[in-house]
Amino acid sequence: MFAIASLVLTTSCKENAALRIDEETAKEAELAHAEAGKVAVMKFEDTNFDFGTINSGDVVEHTFTFTNAGSSDLLISEAKASCGCTVPSYTKTAVKPGDTGEIKVSFNSAGKSGKQxxxxxxxxxxxxxxxxxKFTADVTPKAGVGVKQEKK
Incomplete structure (x- = not known):
C-alpha cells in the first residue's frame, strides 16, 4: 500500500514539475507585475476657472497646468470640449513622473450672452x-445686440 501511495505522489510531482515555467518567463512575469503597479496621476493646480465678465465676441484663453504625480509616463490621448465654442490644445508628448504639462482652453464668446x-x-x-x-464666463452682449436703445 505504501509503495502505491509513493508512486502516486512521485507521479503527481513529476506532472507539476512539467507545468513549471522557465526562468526567463518567470522574470518577464515579475517585470510585468511590477509595471502593473505603476500608474500616471494627473494633479492639476486648478480644475475650475472663472474668466469673469467678458464682452460677446471676445476670445479668451486659460492654461490648466498639471503635474504627473504618478510613477509612469502620462499620455493624453484626447481633450474634448463640451461645445464648438471651446477649443482645447494639450501637451502631446509623454509627461514623465514629476514633470508638468498643459491643457490650454480657448473660448470664443461670439453669439453668447449671460453666464456660460x-x-x-x-x-x-x-x-x-x-x-x-471646467470654466465659467459672464458674457455681456455687445451694445445694440439684444438691447433696445432709446431714440433722443
Whole structure:
C-alpha cells in the first residue's frame, strides 16, 4: 500500500514539475507585475476657472497646468470640449513622473450672452481614465445686440 501511495505522489510531482515555467518567463512575469503597479496621476493646480465678465465676441484663453504625480509616463490621448465654442490644445508628448504639462482652453464668446458654464474632458492613461476641467464666463452682449436703445 505504501509503495502505491509513493508512486502516486512521485507521479503527481513529476506532472507539476512539467507545468513549471522557465526562468526567463518567470522574470518577464515579475517585470510585468511590477509595471502593473505603476500608474500616471494627473494633479492639476486648478480644475475650475472663472474668466469673469467678458464682452460677446471676445476670445479668451486659460492654461490648466498639471503635474504627473504618478510613477509612469502620462499620455493624453484626447481633450474634448463640451461645445464648438471651446477649443482645447494639450501637451502631446509623454509627461514623465514629476514633470508638468498643459491643457490650454480657448473660448470664443461670439453669439453668447449671460453666464456660460463649459467643460473639457481630458482622456489619459491615468487610473480614472479621464479628468474634467471646467470654466465659467459672464458674457455681456455687445451694445445694440439684444438691447433696445432709446431714440433722443
Amino acid at each position: 458654464n463649459k467643460s473639457v474632458t481630458v482622456t489619459a492613461n491615468t487610473e480614472s481614465g479621464s479628468e474634467v476641467l
